[in-house]
Amino acid sequence: MPNATLIRPFRSEDRAAVVQLWHDAWHDGHGAILPPRVVAERSVTSFEDRLGPLEPGCIVAEAGGRIVGFAAVEGDEVDQLYVASEARGSGVAAGLLAAAEAELAGRGVRDAAIQCTAGNERARRFYVRAGWRDGGVRDAPIWTPDGRHETHPTHIFVKQLSSLD
Numbered sequence: 001m002p003n004a005t006l007i008r009p010f011r012s013e014d015r016a017a018v019v020q021l022w023h024d025a026w027h028d029g030h031g032a033i034l035p036p037r038v039v040a041e042r043s044v045t046s047f048e049d050r051l052g053p054l055e056p057g058c059i060v061a062e063a064g065g066r067i068v069g070f071a072a073v074e075g076d077e078v079d080q081l082y083v084a085s086e087a088r089g090s091g092v093a094a095g096l097l098a099a100a101e102a103e104l105a106g107r108g109v110r111d112a113a114i115q116c117t118a119g120n121e122r123a124r125r126f127y128v129r130a131g132w133r134d135g136g137v138r139d140a141p142i143w144t145p146d147g148r149h150e151t152h153p154t155h156i157f158v159k160q161l162s163s164l165d
Contacts, residue, residue: 005068005092007099010058015051017067018060022047025082033119034152038142046145054079059099061092068092071100078104078114097130105161112161115140118153132157 010018023044031039051058054072057079061069068087072080078100083093104112116123118137128134140154 005061005063005087005090005095007059007061007095010055010060010070012055014058014060014067014070015048015055018058018070019044019047019051021067021070021084022051022080022082025084028085029082029120029123030117033117034142035150038144038150038152041145049145050143057103059096059103061087061096063087063092069096071096073100073103073107076104076109076112078112081114093126094130101159101161110161112159114157114159116155116157118155124155127155127157132159 023042026042026047027039030042054074057073059071059073060067061083067084069083069092070080071078071082078097081093081096081100083096087093101112113135114127114132116127124134135156135158137153137155139151140156142150142152142154144150
């Protein structure tokens with residue numbers, strides 16, 4: 001993977017690459033953790049459907065002309081953060097998280113949140129290293145394509161952001 005990574009706002013032409021990356025990285029991180037019925041519902045089309053409302057808050061990491069990660073901010077939360085398997089350990093996730101934190105701070109968010117599925121130890125360790133505090137585990141709602149109510153134990157990480165004033 002090339003060393004130079006560009007963190008930038010999402011553009012409409014990024015859509016297909018972000019959807020595929022999200023699908024692949026989600027299954028890699030959650031496929032063995034969540035119930036099989038939930039995993040089976042996570043098709044490429046389901047991620048395509050979910051991306052639309054998140055696009056205004058999306059940022060991407062691009063290296064060598066390829067999308068290697070993305071994050072989405074919504075409200076006071078880093079709502080999504082995923083990195084392609086070949087870019088893990090390269091600093092892409094840290095760059096995306098820092099950009100998402102800066103975006104939230106720029107919107108005036110002081111107390112930010114990010115959720116991490118219980119059992120996703122790689123992500124949990126990453127958030128702790130990045131200065132996020134584990135606020136505990138709760139049964140949090142998870143997205144389903146038909147809108148039914150599903151929950152799963154989820155770490156709720158919090159971080160106080162510096163004001164950009």
